[in-house]
Amino acid sequence: MKSGADRVKKVATVLAILYVLFLSVFALDAFGGNLSLGKQIIGFIIHLVPSFLLLIL
Template structure:
């Protein structure tokens, strides 16, 4: 395995996890058009950002322990799929379940091959 491939396999789940958290945070912006007062808007925004905060905590843990990232991201994808099965369109399921499934699999791969992957200097 080349050095470039090793670096890609180490950094891709982290970067994709951050991008997915940013993607989820976009959905919290709908509180600004709801006609709330300033403090109600702040509270609603914080409540809507709870999943993003949870994913950022998961990313922080997965940065050190890849198996934690694999379990959390694969668990999130599975949970969302089970909870919304039959209620959401296939496109929506793929948009929400696809990225954490990919990130979880990349963390799993990173964890299985960590000794070989860590032999490259970052």
């Protein structure tokens, strides 16, 4: 039988992953504009830095 602490940890993990996915959606705005595909991809990666940092934590 799972303890309450295990359930709290799983819920917190799922919420953290959902939050990172939510933040990652905002990185898609890097694909607007008249920039080349390479610059758009670089911008996309730069916009994902906060999500990467949260995943590391």
